[in-house]
Amino acid sequence: MKKLIELMRIDAGQPTALKSLDSAQLIELQTALITLGYPAGDIDGKYGAKTRNAWAEFLQDTHQTIAQDAIDSVTVAQLQASLDDAGQIQGYDFSSKAGTINAIKQECIRQGIGLKSQIAYVLATADHETNHTFKPVTEAYWLADPDTYLKQHHADYYPYYGRGYVQLTWDYNYEKYGKLVGEDLLHHPELALKPEIALFVLVHGFKTGAFTGRKISDYINAHATDFVKARYCINGQDKANEIAELAKNHLASL
Template identity: 40%
Template sequence: MLRRLAAACRIISLCVAVAFAAKSGVGDLDRGDTKLLISECKLHALLRNQCAYVLATAFHETGGRMMPVRETFATSDNQAIARLDSAWAKGKLPWVSSPYWRQGWFGRGYSQLTHENNYRTVSIKLGIDLVSFPAKALIPEIAAKVLVMGLKEGWFTGKKLSDYINLRATNFIDARQVINGMDCADKIAAYAVAYAAALEQDGYGVTGVEAKVGAP
């Protein structure tokens, strides 16, 4: 009984979040580089709900801009490094064991690619040297491949988009584990629901299931 009640409360909360999300531009398929990301999703044969989660992730990671950004939303590499150094010095990054940003491997793109090992992995996957030239991760066409292929193939955490979103069910909440644990999972799930509706109205593919939230 308690489990059902908790699930019901979560769904109600998510519905409220979807309503608020719509006011912030979520679901707008003309915002920023959204069309580019949709084209990349189609190129890699993503299901509609998988594409919705890609867009939701991009919306969250770019602060709604739907364009590649630097970590801290800095306007230059030096500014990004300075902001991260300042946060580090003030103890605001307790989860960070070493300053990964000082060599230029701070977050970039639609997915906030960080750390040398991740830049190296993506470089191998795409055949593009992002280790020596990390700024290339800000090029929209490259950033789109990083986000879409990374989520589809499990580059970031070993978890794949299809582990949570497939033809049998859609789990927009736990899908956050594909990129970053469960950080802001409910919020991004609400974004995904809004994008799924917009994509369906726009005629993007067929998933075979209704958009659901929570565990399948």
């Protein structure tokens, strides 16, 4: 993520009430929190309960002593440090299936999806969604001319049809993830096929529940492993049993 610019303008002398931040500052704060996996809601520059609660959670996780509805230069510096620590690792190798599988493993760990069973399910999803190629694909990729087909049959969300290692759809999701990765996905949705972007979307969506409101930890955690119901994170129960078997296979190889 880019360096925090708007938030750096906060008065260094005393805490500032979160609700007094301007729209640009709130957008920067929301983007940063969501990038780090905190449920700050929409990136809309509006102060609300989700932004306030996500900030409070961040303060608690980073052991800050400031009031939970306030922000200052110290906490902005901590936010920047957290973003720097979580910065995208360069050097992922997407040139082969093995390289992409390893990239998914490493990105899961980087974003805080650390259980082998969780990583196995993320791998299984990418495995299934890309028809076992582990290459970013478009929705209806098996057709000779998927773009024309989707324009005719899915005009409600065209051209924001599914792309990536998992299907990113709808304009608001492209806009949201564009802000998170620093690319204009809204005007150039084809960029969602870039492996680096597709990888971030895949893992971040599982971690935060961005796709359906269900997080991978809802079904796979230290106390339970439900490879069937975990499909609710992506697409109801479509192919749930088939993907569960893929997850078992990937888990055996981890």
